[in-house]
Amino acid sequence: MDEPFGPEYVRPAQPDCPRCGCCTAVLCEKGRSSLLRCQGHVDDKHRETVYGCPCSAETTKHTASWRMAQVRVTRMARELPILPEAxxxxxxxxxxxxxxxxxGVFPQLKLRGLGQLVHGLPGITPLGHTYLAAREDVRAATAVRVVDVDKKAxxxxxxxxAWRPDEPVTVLLDQIISDSGLDVDSLPDRWLTAEANCHAEHAxxxxxxxxxxxxALPQGWMPVSGGGVA
Structure with a gap:
């Protein structure tokens, strides 16, 4: 039988992600680096299937959504704190x-991701601990140097x-761009200022x-280990 339009093209199957049971490896790689998470990179038909994928969740350390959640909750604690009773x-x-x-304040905590039910009882989430730390931390302006950027991630x-100038830390590129208004190509090796909890015990x-x-920084100014300047 003739096939006037040629053989039907079938897209090769992509390998499953080894860390979850809902996504392909390619989708989770994209979701980890995106604030849209995995669910934001599929069509409506598959959104329910990948909703809540742990590979891109804000509860999974070092995902884009986790990094943004730390910023969101810290700003909430400093700028718009929850009610005293909460x-x-x-x-x-x-x-x-x-x-x-x-x-009757627990629903407020749960809505903001600060509380969760554990075996039917109210409990605190890691974000809840982040919120309390932000309420207590001493935060101050500090000089920050952009070492490099990863446009793909x-x-x-x-x-x-003022923290550990010899230990680079990872932040969201879009956070820097949104806050500063600078172009991404101008960021590498550029000095900025930011507010930080410089007594943090780890990154x-x-x-x-x-x-x-x-x-412009004073001539001869440079950070040294331990948070001081020379």
Whole structure:
């Protein structure tokens, strides 16, 4: 039988992601680097299938959505904190208390990702701990140097002068661009200012906000290990 339009093209199957049971490896690679997560890169037919994929979730460290969640919750804690009674309950949960929700504030914590039900009882999430840390941390402006950018992963490595200038940390590239208004190609080796909790014990606890272009640095100024300057 003749085939006037040629043989039907069938797209080769893509390998499954080894870390989840819902996506292909290619989709999860894209989702980890995207604020849209995996669900934002499929059609309506498959969105429910990949919804909540752990490979791109904000509860999974070092995904784009996780990095943005740290920034979002830190800014919430500093600029628009939850009600005092809600924060009191969050602190009680952080201390391991199973106190009853007499004020009816737990739904607020759950809505903001700060609380969750564990075996039917109110509990605190990692983001809840991030929120409390942001309420207590000393945050201050610091000089930040952009070491390099990864356009594909949408991240940048930066050195934080008042933290550990010899230990680059990864931040969202789009956060820097949105905050500073600078062009991506102008960022490598550029000095900026940002607000940071410079007493953070490790990079996963360091949260940078409010990136802005820096003025000219004094001649001979350079950061040294330990957070000082020379």
């Amino acid at each position: 924060e009191a309950m969050l602190r009680a949960l952080a201390a391991g208390s199973t106190t009853a929700d007499e004020e 949408r991240t940048a490595r930066v050195e934080v002068a 996963d606890r360091l949260v940078l906000t409010g990136f802005q272009p820096s003025g």
